[in-house]
Amino acid sequence: MVQIQARGQTGKVMDAPSGHWVYRLLPPSLWPYAQLARWDRPIGWQLLLWPCLWSAAMVASAGAKAGDDVWTVLPSLWHMALFLVGAIAMRGAGCTLNDLADQDIDDKVARTRSRPLPSGQVSRKQAWLFLALQCLVGLAVVLQFNWFTVALSFASLVIVAAYPFMKRITDWPQLVLGMAFSWGALVAWSAQAGSLSLAPVLLYVGAIMWTIGYDTIYAHQDKEDDALVGVRSTARLFGEKTKLALMLLYGGALICFAWAFASAEVPMPALAGLLAAGVHLYRQIIVLDIDNPEQCLRLFRSNNIVGWLIFAGLVLGSLWVVIKPVI
Template identity: 45%
Template sequence: MSDTIVPDTQARGLVAMLPSAARPFALLARFDRPVGWVLLFWPGPWAVALAGGAVEQWDLILWLMLGSIVMRGAGCVYNDMVDRDLDARVERTRSRPLASGAVSLKAALVWLLALCLAGLVVLVQLSPYAAVVALASLAPVAAYPFMKRITWWPQAWLGLVFSWAALVGWSEVAGMLSLPGLTLYAGCICWVIGYDSIYALQDKEDDALIGIKSSALRMGRHVRMGVAIFYAAALLFWAAAIWQVRPQALALLALLPMAVHLAWQVAALKEDGMDPLYKFRSNQFAGLLMFLGCFVVGTA
């Protein structure tokens, strides 16, 4: 399968233009793979838009973007510090800077602290309530790298983490964590489980060999059905959140483009080769579709 595996670390684009000494640190934070921070970012603007703050608090969306970039980078550094031995045994991840020895553990720790300081700049832009909500994410973030060792569903834990921006965005605009924001968050968790199960298809063989657990392995031949169930659950939760904000049947049509896109992912999914990566990456566009729907509902 080595000819169909895309290495997790590739010096390309702007990262390839960096000085050689800085390049491994950019790769360690996955700056070469923006799809990660984009997916971390989207639930935040969804919440801001659905809560009606997309126009008046447009700058909040930009702060959430910056926070997603630096904190996703910090999360990747921390994850690689914990997983460096496992990463060295998986085809796709063995080129990561810590696993390959390009960056020392001590240097990675310093880089992690620098990224967290950048995240602090974003934190102080939030109201005290939203800042506390944001800080509460640190515990599940810290636990995530260990989940693949103890549960077949690390994707569910990732859903808790990667959906957290919805809680932050909603609490900043609404002033509290009310039911629509929590319902939106629940839908985001299901969405993450779905798309990360697709992503995990790339590592099924290596994960099985070295004892790493994943939802893709747990679902086995039923991955397509499992992803469909989680995507359907996401749409139901999102529909409930929209209804709680605007109880009109017409408002639910805002979900139609997102529903069509997720249905396409499931129907066209091929469980080997490059297709899981392509389908996973398409969720960046899915995020835009959902944002537009939340914007229409929240500002109508």
């Protein structure tokens, strides 16, 4: 486990993973910044990236048919690289902002009190400067796109800035998180098409429901501490009805995704990936034990598989339609 100097004494970062490459490559002086940005926990930026990649694959495969050039039905590699850098930068910026807003709360929760800000490893001024640096990276990424996409990206900042405070005023902070984390579904489509249509909006709505679902599972890890310090969440709201809520959320997400595919006229084989993702999500619900924090974390992380399945369905489905006549 990563060692830090907490309030003058050596301690452990409770929720930092052991043996991550971040701690092998970076000097110890930069570890607190890596922890602020959660570079040692890539699942966050991976989940932020998936709506971008889904939308990029969907807009590329829209209307794909036999005889099309293979390269025209594949998502832009340049755009995907930009989305990757942007997802890492903006997820890190969001986590840094969240830690700044939640420093007093994190200090009262066992799992988070050893994080860089409450433990004194980083000052608030240093955290704000680090936040600004990450935002500059995000800005550099956004400026590579058309002006409609630039404006659309800036519009998301209102949601991103509001999210850290939602857990104090509503039982639905996961809804606001979903709105922020799913914004890439709109951005990736507009980056290629220069405008929006029904398909990316449906993908966005579905991604919001998916996000609420997986973050509800995640929030069950801290529900007891959250109750003590007054933090609100859908985990506390749903309680023993969490499985029913997940059925509705995940089911709604899959319906929206299928509707988006139909609206974009992507090849029918893409639904195979969506079906496989549905099976995986159903298994999450069936095996979920909301009183087992370790299992909740594992199931939360497994949503990266959902991302891969849907993306693979879109890409391979298009390739199958285009290449099959040749074979």
